[in-house]
Amino acid sequence: QLQESGPGLVRPSGTLSLTCAVSGDSINNNEWWTWVRQAPGKGLEWLGEIFPSGNTNYNPSLKSRITMSVDKSKNQFSLTLTSVTAADTALYHCGRVPAGGSWRLDPWGQGTLVTVSS
């Protein structure tokens, strides 16, 4: 089970920070941990993924604004997005890519809504 948490409101040009708590599984398994978002009225956008070793893959559209990290002691992983604008307003989900087999997300968190506004 995955549960997102973080501030629901972020000021423009500020930093968005979210955490995904993992339960019922160890974040130290050989699995990719992922962030996906959905802006109002739009489809799902893959933001990036992190492996327990710290290896990451990020969506190039986010350029240098995105950072992901893993906290093994707390069994959670995090997303940081800097220089946010209204375009970053979205429902943010975390998810797991199960070890082995093809790429897919299972399970997902229910998401946390982040609004960028002054």
Place this chain on the structure above:
Amino acid sequence: QSVLTQPPSVSAAPGQRVTISCSGSGSNIGSTYVSWYQHFPGAAPKLLIYDNNKRPSGIPDRFSASKSGPSATLGITGLQTGDEAHYYCGAWDNSLNIGVFGGGTKLTVL
């Protein structure tokens, strides 16, 4: 604009069958596996189909899927009002090196 293309909405009567299409390209659906997700507002999206046509444990066989070239299709038979949700296709894109999704299809069971 989503990398994968889905119809915004589909509808059908209870008990009937509906299909949802997902169109991509050779760098995603055409060369990788497709997954499908069901999403009720306020809930976590759920994996319905993986590896193009496999159902995870607990997903009824009313849900099926297929893939042909750069396109995929989700089928739902014996429609129930409880199936009303948004459905998304997803795949890894080998050229962009990112996960990609469709824009989502809202299913209405009339």
